[in-house]
Amino acid sequence: MTDRPGLIDIPVQHPTWMRMQPTFRLRLRNRADELVDAMKLELRSAAHVGRVVSAGASFDFRVPEKESRFWSPHLAVQVLEANEGCEVFGRFSPRPEIWTMFMAIYAIVAGWVFLALMFGYAQWHMGQAPWAFVLVPVGIGVIVGLHLASLVGQRWSVDQMHELSNRLESALKACMDQGKQSKVNEVRCDVSRE
Numbered sequence: 001m002t003d004r005p006g007l008i009d010i011p012v013q014h015p016t017w018m019r020m021q022p023t024f025r026l027r028l029r030n031r032a033d034e035l036v037d038a039m040k041l042e043l044r045s046a047a048h049v050g051r052v053v054s055a056g057a058s059f060d061f062r063v064p065e066k067e068s069r070f071w072s073p074h075l076a077v078q079v080l081e082a083n084e085g086c087e088v089f090g091r092f093s094p095r096p097e098i099w100t101m102f103m104a105i106y107a108i109v110a111g112w113v114f115l116a117l118m119f120g121y122a123q124w125h126m127g128q129a130p131w132a133f134v135l136v137p138v139g140i141g142v143i144v145g146l147h148l149a150s151l152v153g154q155r156w157s158v159d160q161m162h163e164l165s166n167r168l169e170s171a172l173k174a175c176m177d178q179g180k181q182s183k184v185n186e187v188r189c190d191v192s193r194e
Contacts, residue, residue, distance in 0.1 A: 021093040022161075026172075032057060032079050032086035038175040039079070045174075051167065061164045062095075070098070071153030075164040090168065092161050094150070105146060113139035 028035060036057045043052045043059070053060045061075040077090045093099060116135035124130040 021091055023089070023091045026088040026090070027082060027085065028088060028172075029085040030175075032081045035086055035088075035175060036079050039171055042171050042174045048167070048171065052171075059168075061167050063160050063163070067160075068095075069157070069160075071157050072160055073154070073157050073164065075161075075168060077168060088172075090165075092164070094153070102146060102150060106143060109139045109142045109146075113143075 030038075039059065040054055042048070043054060051062055051064060053062070057079040059077040059079075061077065063072040063074070072095060073092045074095055075090055075092055077088060080087045080089060094102070113136050116132045116139065120130040120132035120136070123132055
């Protein structure tokens with residue numbers, strides 16, 4: 001919980017070992033529909049044009065194309081109703097096209113390992129040399145290598161994760177300022193990591 005109203009501390013840090021797609025939750029006193037309306041109004045400003053896409057209660061904060069690198073993240077944010085106010089759920093993850101590519105490679109290699117196991121077993125069962133078993137550690141090595149590469153890319157993109165979280169924070173603070181003239185309450189939050 002923050003000490004001062006309006007100060008939002010979104011936990012962006014170097015990812016811990018084996019942690020992919022860091023997430024956070026902000027609990028706010030605002031009603032979800034009021035916060036969504038205020039955020040949509042704020043995100044139309046020049047500071048956010050081309051950097052945020054919204055649909056319903058979901059917001060996708062992106063790194064500008066000219067600053068984008070292969071490992072650049074995006075911040076997917078959803079505003080959800082909660083018992084007292086609303087909850088802002090955020091997840092840092094690779095851009096969807098990069099995530100899809102990694103998942104496709106994982107699936108292909110996992111299928112390759114499965115087929116190698118089946119073929120190797122068939123060879124062994126028929127009394128032949130089970131050379132297909134050699135492909136199993138190679139496939140596992142590829143999967144481990146991809147995972148390590150994604151963790152390295154995530155570490156290299158921490159600066160952009162900070163930029164995205166700062167953009168969300170500024171949008172929420174602007175909503176708080178708008179709230180002085182509209183229905184949006186003062187933004188106070190508790191931050192918890194998943």
